[in-house]
Amino acid sequence: MAPLISATITRRSVVAGLALSTAPITIFANAYAETTSEKSLYERLGGVFAIAAVVDYFSDALVKNPIVGQKSKNPQLRKWHTKSLERLPGLKFMRTLWVCDVSGGPFKFTATKPGKTPLGLEEAHRDLRISPAEFDEVAAELGRTLDHFKVPKREKEEVLAAFAAHKGEVTAGYKPG
Numbered sequence: 001m002a003p004l005i006s007a008t009i010t011r012r013s014v015v016a017g018l019a020l021s022t023a024p025i026t027i028f029a030n031a032y033a034e035t036t037s038e039k040s041l042y043e044r045l046g047g048v049f050a051i052a053a054v055v056d057y058f059s060d061a062l063v064k065n066p067i068v069g070q071k072s073k074n075p076q077l078r079k080w081h082t083k084s085l086e087r088l089p090g091l092k093f094m095r096t097l098w099v100c101d102v103s104g105g106p107f108k109f110t111a112t113k114p115g116k117t118p119l120g121l122e123e124a125h126r127d128l129r130i131s132p133a134e135f136d137e138v139a140a141e142l143g144r145t146l147d148h149f150k151v152p153k154r155e156k157e158e159v160l161a162a163f164a165a166h167k168g169e170v171t172a173g174y175k176p177g
Contacts, residue, residue, distance in 0.1 A: 040104030041158050045151070048100055048107065055095045058145040059088060067137040068130075076128045102162045121166050126173030135167050 045051055063069045063081045070081045100107040111120025130138075142163060146156045 041155060041162075042100060042103040042105030044155050045099075045103060045159070048096065048105065050149075051099050051103070051105075052092075052096045054145055054149055054151075055092050055099060057148065058142055059092045059095060061141050061145060062138065063088070065137065065141055068134050068141070072134070074129065074131070074134060077130070077134065080128060099159070103159070115169070117166075117169050121169035122172035125170045129173045129175065130171050131174045131176075132167065132171050135171050139163055 042051075045054075063085070066072070068074070068077050068081075070078060072078045072081065094109070094112070097107050098109040101109040111124055113123035114120045115123035139160060143156065143160060146159060151159070
């Protein structure tokens with residue numbers, strides 16, 4: 001009985017043949033991955049230094065904002081923006097971590113006052129009694145800040161959507177008077 005496979009086929013020739021037959025698939029897969037892999041929002045925003053610059057500007061704008069800042073009708077917000085400004089550098093740091101985290105960056109935000117939600121925003125804001133309208137003004141200030149830095153429309157919308165997703169947590173302490 002004759003052998004079914006020629007003796008000239010070696011293990012080396014089989015491996016070489018398989019490598020050649022899969023090469024176009026590998027090249028195509030790599031090209032596909034390069035064209036379809038999208039940068040994270042964190043990367044599209046410019047990373048931690050760009051985010052920190054936006055947060056710095058935004059935080060200073062909130063202090064001056066007549067609705068939510070030093071002249072706010074909300075006594076808790078007014079007090080924070082006049083009597084607690086020594087805490088502002090730490091708050092800017094925490095806000096930067098938060099944006100980096102929710103935008104897909106490598107830094108992780110951990111709430112200083114853990115709450116029921118993964119980010120714990122409800123406990124950090126509960127004592128400020130932020131109303132939905134005040135939250136909306138903070139979002140508007142964030143939008144103006146993003147415009148100041150000429151953040152592209154798509155990224156601006158994603159940042160504002162991430163912010164808006166936490167409205168219920170941030171306004172959890174509000175009790176209509």
